[in-house]
Amino acid sequence: MTLIDDFDRSVRNFPQRPALVYGERRLNWQQLGEEVSRAAHVLMAAGVEPGDRVAVYSGNSDLFVVAVHAIFKVGGVLVTVNPRSAGPEVEYLLRDSGAKVLLVGLGLTEAAQRVTADLPGLRVFSLGGGGDDDFAVRMAAAPTDPIENRAAEDDLAEILYTSGTTGKPKGVMLSHAALHRVATMCAVVTRMPMRPRTLHVAPLYHSAQLNLFLNSTTLLAGCHVVLPAFDPVQVIETIERERIQVFFGPPTMYQFLLRVPGVERRDVGSLAVGAYGAAPMPLALLEQIQATFPNLQLCGMYGLTEMGPGGVMLTAEEHAAKAGAGGLPPVGVEVRIVDEQGRDVPPGVVGEKLLRGTTMMQGYWGKPEQTAETIRNGWLHTGDLAMFDEDGYVYAVDRKKDMIISGGMNIYPAEVEAAIIAHPAVKDVAVLGRPHPDYGETVVAVVTLNDGHTLTLDDLRVHCRDHIADYKLPRDLVHGEVPRNPSGKILKQELRKSLGGTGL
Numbered sequence: 001m002t003l004i005d006d007f008d009r010s011v012r013n014f015p016q017r018p019a020l021v022y023g024e025r026r027l028n029w030q031q032l033g034e035e036v037s038r039a040a041h042v043l044m045a046a047g048v049e050p051g052d053r054v055a056v057y058s059g060n061s062d063l064f065v066v067a068v069h070a071i072f073k074v075g076g077v078l079v080t081v082n083p084r085s086a087g088p089e090v091e092y093l094l095r096d097s098g099a100k101v102l103l104v105g106l107g108l109t110e111a112a113q114r115v116t117a118d119l120p121g122l123r124v125f126s127l128g129g130g131g132d133d134d135f136a137v138r139m140a141a142a143p144t145d146p147i148e149n150r151a152a153e154d155d156l157a158e159i160l161y162t163s164g165t166t167g168k169p170k171g172v173m174l175s176h177a178a179l180h181r182v183a184t185m186c187a188v189v190t191r192m193p194m195r196p197r198t199l200h201v202a203p204l205y206h207s208a209q210l211n212l213f214l215n216s217t218t219l220l221a222g223c224h225v226v227l228p229a230f231d232p233v234q235v236i237e238t239i240e241r242e243r244i245q246v247f248f249g250p251p252t253m254y255q256f257l258l259r260v261p262g263v264e265r266r267d268v269g270s271l272a273v274g275a276y277g278a279a280p281m282p283l284a285l286l287e288q289i290q291a292t293f294p295n296l297q298l299c300g301m302y303g304l305t306e307m308g309p310g311g312v313m314l315t316a317e318e319h320a321a322k323a324g325a326g327g328l329p330p331v332g333v334e335v336r337i338v339d340e341q342g343r344d345v346p347p348g349v350v351g352e353k354l355l356r357g358t359t360m361m362q363g364y365w366g367k368p369e370q371t372a373e374t375i376r377n378g379w380l381h382t383g384d385l386a387m388f389d390e391d392g393y394v395y396a397v398d399r400k401k402d403m404i405i406s407g408g409m410n411i412y413p414a415e416v417e418a419a420i421i422a423h424p425a426v427k428d429v430a431v432l433g434r435p436h437p438d439y440g441e442t443v444v445a446v447v448t449l450n451d452g453h454t455l456t457l458d459d460l461r462v463h464c465r466d467h468i469a470d471y472k473l474p475r476d477l478v479h480g481e482v483p484r485n486p487s488g489k490i491l492k493q494e495l496r497k498s499l500g501g502t503g504l
Contacts, residue, residue, distance in 0.1 A: 002176040003157075003183065003215050004072040004149050007036070010221035017195060018223040021242060022062035029221065032066070034144040039070035041142040042135060046101055046123050050075030050150045053097045053159065057081040057090065057112060058105025060204050060228050063127040063136060065214065067103050068204075072176070075150030076101075078158045079171075080205035083108055084469040089169075091115040094122065097159050097171060097365065103127050103135060153177040159365050160207050162305045162410070171365030172305045174211070178359045181332060182308035183215035185359070189313050189330050190246070190273045190299045196222040197270075198246040199238060201230050202253070202408065207305040208277055213248050222246075232256040236266055243270040250278040250408025251285060252439050258288050269295050277301040278408040279440040280396070283323045302326040302396065306380055307333065308359035312394045325393040326386070333357035335394055336379065337386055345387070350397050353386040354379040402492060404433035404441050411443060411472050419467035420445055420474070423460065425453035428482040430490045431474070432499075445474040446495060448482050455479075 010019070011033035019032040027035065048054060054076040058064050071078045079097045081090055083105060094102065094115065101123045104112040109129050116122055125135040151157065157176040161169040186192075198217040202209040204226075217224055225242050227234060230249075235257060238244060254276065257263065274289070274296040281300060289298065298319060303311030312335060314327030329335045337351040338344055345351040356379045363371035374381055385397040404411040413431035420429045428448040433441035449455055457477040464473050478499060483491040 001180055002072070002149065002151055002153055003179050003218060004069065004151060004176075006180070006183075006219045007069050007072075008033075008149070010218060014195070014221045017221060018197075019221075020062055020065060021223060021225040022065075025062055027062075032069075033146075035066045035139065036069045036073060037144045037146055038139040038142040039066050039135070040073040040147045041145075042125075042138045043070055043074050043076065043101065044147075045138075045142075046125075048074050048076050048101055051077060051156065052100040053077045053079050054101045054103065055079040055081055055094060055097065055099040056103045056105075056205070057083060057108055058103065058127055058205070059083045060200055060226050061105060061127065062226060063103075064105070064204050065200075065224055065226060066139075067127070067135075068210070068214070069218070072151060072157060073147055073149060075155065077156050080158075080160060080210065082203070082205055082469060084471060086466060086468050087111065087115045088467060089469065091119070092168060093161055093171075094119060096161075096168075101125065104129065151176055153180070156362065158211075160210075160305050170367055170370060172207075173362040173365050174308060175362055178308050178361070179211055179215055180219075182211050182310060182359045183219045185310065185330050185332060186212040186301075187216040187220055189315070190275055191297065192216060192220060192222075192273055193245055194220055196220055196246045196273070197225060197242060197244050198222055199225050199227065199235070199242070199244045201227040201235055201247075202249050207309045208301070208303075209248060211308055212275070212301070213246065217246070230256075232260045236260050236263055236268065239271055240267050245270055246273045246275075247271060248275040248277070250405075250440070251276055251281050252279070252407050254281075254289055255285060255438055258285075258292055264292055268293055271296050273297060273299065275299045275301050277303070278410075279405050280324065281319075286319060286323070300327055302394075304355070304380070304382060306361045306374070306382075307355055307357065308361075310357060310359045311335075311355060314393075318393075322389075322391075322393050324395065325389070326396050328393060329355075329357075332359060337388055337394075347388045347390050347392075350385050350387045353382045353384045353394065355382060356380060402432075404431075404443060406433070406436070406441050406443065406471060407439040409471050415468055416443060416445070416464070416472050416474065419464045419472075420447065420460065422467065423455065423463045425449050425455045430482045430492060430495055432492060432495060434476065442475040443472065444476040444478060444499075446478045446480055446482055446499070449479065 015030035019029040020027040159171040297316035300314035303309035312327040336354040416431040436442040
């Protein structure tokens with residue numbers, strides 16, 4: 001069974017039920033099925049064969065949802081590209097994945113033209129941007145004849161790129177079978193209602209919203225309600241108007257929703273499932289959410305893209321007794337915590353978290369050595385430090401890889417450091433995360449300047465914009481010596497102590 005089999009079943013069994021809402025556009029399942037068939041015909045006419053990579057460079061939209069299902073339908077491999085990525089980042093993903101087709105969202109046409117100028121073999125379509133290569137225009141002229149699914153369970157379905165601390169992003173390979181299991185697991189653990197009305201406002205190009213909530217809603221023949229971006233007032237209005245039942249976002253989104261004027265008087269009683277991830281949920285925030293959304297059952301989800309995503313989960317009933325915990329592994333996932341020698345540690349002892357299960361990636365695209373480093377003896381080595389309590393609940397202790405999570409977005413210091421060191425004024429640099437009341441963490445750069453040079457935060461941010469996405473830009477600049485050990489490794493713990501006055 002694949003997700004596109006689930007899609008076809010929803011079209012067949014619930015043709016008149018609502019399937020997609022985007023702005024004024026409303027489609028039932030029969031109409032969505034016809035749209036996906038048209039899109040699949042366009043992809044095949046462009047030469048897409050099973051196994052070919054199709055990149056989607058777009059924010060949330062109705063055509064994003066259509067494109068994902070059409071790519072699966074023709075047996076293509078979905079590659080998502082963050083629309084906030086800088087040009088070099090986009091070009092790297094397209095080259096590394098060997099994408100055959102690129103679908104470009106609104107407002108990104110000029111950026112796409114710049115990064116694809118040296119990729120003559122790449123076929124580029126605009127998702128609603130007009131012109132001869134407008135995907136929607138071509139869809140309108142394409143037939144609605146159903147297409148037989150061209151993907152099998154073990155076939156590659158997605159390559160989702162996740163950055164590492166050592167340099168270039170790695171493409172996580174996920175099969176159709178893994179995606180189906182992740183969607184099923186999410187539906188069961190979060191206790192989604194049948195035919196749920198799900199709000200997609202977190203980025204669909206991220207594995208959480210895409211694989212946990214888009215795919216599970218398709219599995220349950222629900223309705224995809226899509227917003228192009230997060231605006232707290234618009235989200236509350238949409239929950240009320242569309243009778244939204246399922247919502248996912250990092251804790252920072254919930255914080256902003258609670259600040260909407262008069263939110264306590266809005267009719268938001270339809271909201272039944274509230275999932276969060278990317279950062280812990282503070283107990284005070286949890287209590288505010290429960291007071292404002294009385295019918296909402298919160299579920300904490302902490303996982304890795306390499307697991308589908310998957311890892312551990314904390315159900316609504318467990319929050320009171322296990323505040324601060326990551327949770328327990330769901331069905332199909334196992335967790336170990338081990339010491340440096342790979343031996344299991346007892347409760348209360350910190351070690352590295354290892355995962356395995358039926359949703360695990362096939363490996364990193366084109367990187368067998370890094371795959372072998374990450375998956376050993378069937379276990380995925382996360383690099384994250386954690387511990388068990390006496391009841392088997394997992395508690396995150398630290399991020400071994402120093403990853404920063406800001407507003408639910410993963411930021412890897414090595415990427416930011418590489419951009420900063422390219423500035424002619426910079427001799428050395430270290431990037432750390434600083435606690436932030438709204439975004440969880442924010443990026444701080446500690447720089448050592450070359451003799452005779454000066455550098456302001458504004459100058460540094462302007463320089464970095466050409467190299468990295470805007471959400472990765474430093475928010476604070478500290479001038480000083482970057483401490484390193486004899487082997488050259490940055491002593492970030494020492495930096496945190498010496499900069500304690502800055503909140504690091």
